[in-house]
Amino acid sequence: MWGREMSAADEAISTQDMIARRSRLLGPAYRLFYDQPVQFVRGEGVWLHDAAGNRYLDAYNNVASVGHCHPHVVQAIARQAAVLNTHTRYLHETVLDFAEKLLATFPHQIGHVMFTCTGSEANDLALRVARTCTGGTGFIVTANAYHGVTSALTELSPSLGLPRPDASHARLIPAPGSEANAGEVFARHVSAALEDMRKCGIKPAALLVDTIFSSDGVFADPPGFLRPAVEAVRAEGALFIADEVQPGFGRCGEQMWGFARHDLVPDLVTMGKPMGNGHPVAGMAARPELLAEFGRRSRYFNTFGGNPVSAAAGIAVLDVIESEGLMQNAQHTGDYLVKLLRQLKARYPLIAEIRSAGLFVGVELRHGGQTGTPATAEAARVVNLLRERRVLISSAGPQGNVLKIRPPLVFGTEHADLLVQRLDQALAEVNVTQEK
């Protein structure tokens, strides 16, 4: 071993030791990415560096949305943490400045915001508000949705694969496809779920969807397909909750929120992951008439939610999105990336479909085109081959056959070039293996 960097052999030993230690300390409920898990020690922009000194192109992590360790965010956190960190039962200007800046990104009908620490807490709060305001208990979610890890949300997160309770008030419907009449089909599923609730004596509370359908496999088109479903739900007195934890904060390009793509205004909007660029901050925005009712019947306090440090982190993230034009970049780089991916698709029949909005991209792998068999094993192989080639992506969809590409928003066209070049190599290697 020479200098501070480890050899590959030393690194492998160190990784095995760390996995054993992790299992001993954290127990068996945690999962690691990759056949060969990776240890990162440093991050900067779109790059993550491992313990051996190698750098990886991050095309997966949406949390560090304005780039790993962005100095403006780091400084905001460090500065406020040194001055005061307290809770919302005292007055503090920073949480109000954050709320004002955040609400300015929403349609005027969304007038209040409440702060939590995680997207799970935000979605769980939205369930409470929806139940309180509608008197209903029924929720409609998509068949491979993920909305969080609290007791109430695991039932609404079928992607976790947990057993469903017998008298569940959740109704699962197929995610929209990308066909031209996707809106009509999706609304039909929603109406069937509402009808089933009626039969079971369940009053509906809300339709809860991730507006980019990330864990269902990324479905963005045609724009507006959510509208008929939302109309059907509202006709029954239930609410529409837009889960923006993944699509929000400019990732989908051009607009700040995923629901904007569908030209509608949600009743409740939840947000999280990129909100503090890694600092635990999340929240729920709402139509004021709903919180008026919720406030009459309930109250909310989250010890760490909306504290001055979290608020400072959140303000800094909004600053960077604006000052660095990251929404525009998400659109620009996203378009460029999809153009390159379409060129790959022409060469690799395994690529059945490319779906995207801005820098949220799904590449569906199937044997035999769009109606063929899901190429689940191949998708996992591609993800692991890219890790070997130091590019980070993941997979999604009920069969895990959709490559999920979701990089920090500072991703440039040069990074898209590198990603597609390595993806080309990985797909070629998968092809060779198949031909053997």
Add this chain to the structure above:
Amino acid sequence: MWGREMSAADEAISTQDMIARRSRLLGPAYRLFYDQPVQFVRGEGVWLHDAAGNRYLDAYNNVASVGHCHPHVVQAIARQAAVLNTHTRYLHETVLDFAEKLLATFPHQIGHVMFTCTGSEANDLALRVARTCTGGTGFIVTANAYHGVTSALTELSPSLGLPRPDASHARLIPAPGSEANAGEVFARHVSAALEDMRKCGIKPAALLVDTIFSSDGVFADPPGFLRPAVEAVRAEGALFIADEVQPGFGRCGEQMWGFARHDLVPDLVTMGKPMGNGHPVAGMAARPELLAEFGRRSRYFNTFGGNPVSAAAGIAVLDVIESEGLMQNAQHTGDYLVKLLRQLKARYPLIAEIRSAGLFVGVELRHGGQTGTPATAEAARVVNLLRERRVLISSAGPQGNVLKIRPPLVFGTEHADLLVQRLDQALAEVNVTQEK
């Protein structure tokens, strides 16, 4: 107005403006402390500074447990935030160092720890584990308990005063008193709750208690009173979950955890508030055999939970507790404070009982001694009078008649002197008003 400090009149206007702005932006579900809410702009050790430049003695905030803005914690956060902030699906040494250091504070039977961002998430995860491992759905909590704000926990947090669902699987029992046979009485209530569950066909999952019974009014004595109740629960195959979100991390003096006072080992332990001195970090420690079962049937991932920055903050807090001898200080200052409070009790018949463990102190106010009427209005008055005198405390208990004193653990005897001097003045003023 002279220099940077505001006059009292300007401050009052600024406060009213800020309250209006807050209501407009955050909505009506939030609450503020005090008849005259206070705006803090800076914190240091046991002091909080308002916008007009006045300093307040903090005898209430348990989150900033090692002192507001402790430089060791602030530096740990700033340093790690600048290097890397990512999640537990990659390997990282800091979360393991934190887990190891934290687990070393527990009895050997507690072998794993899982990380969340808030105490609510930790308690909610404990519910999931208890349900999964026992197959039960019934939980026993005390009548004015608070365990968190998720959908599942609001049902187990009667202190929130929300309507309870019809077919609730929660059973509420009276909090233990401080009588000599408190353990026997409490165990009887637990057994009755188990019997009632049996009648209703509900399989019990766990007894969940805050080991200092904070919102029930602070009950610490006699040590060991929890043991018979825990035995009764275990005899039915259910678990004991120790909620250490408030009593934990050395607050109760001499020992790190509230359950240690009762000489027993919980099945699951949840922790939060002081864990990162204000940084959103929380967790659940567990007996490995339980997580073995949970890991077989379920899995857990919390995007921000156990990230390197949170872990660095948590390590720094443990460092400070140890290096500054804060457990010993909690015991020493707590004993000194209680001695002074007993002297006040001799002079003010309104003080019916003083209960404490380390720096967790409850002062119960009643008219006519221990069996008299709860002095609810007087307790609220004392809290507000102390705020006018720039000392922060709060109240607890089902009737709100217990003064809750729960300062940062760097509270010294000189701070106890000041607190008791101001409390003396406040009680005198309450007495005068009563005589009028």
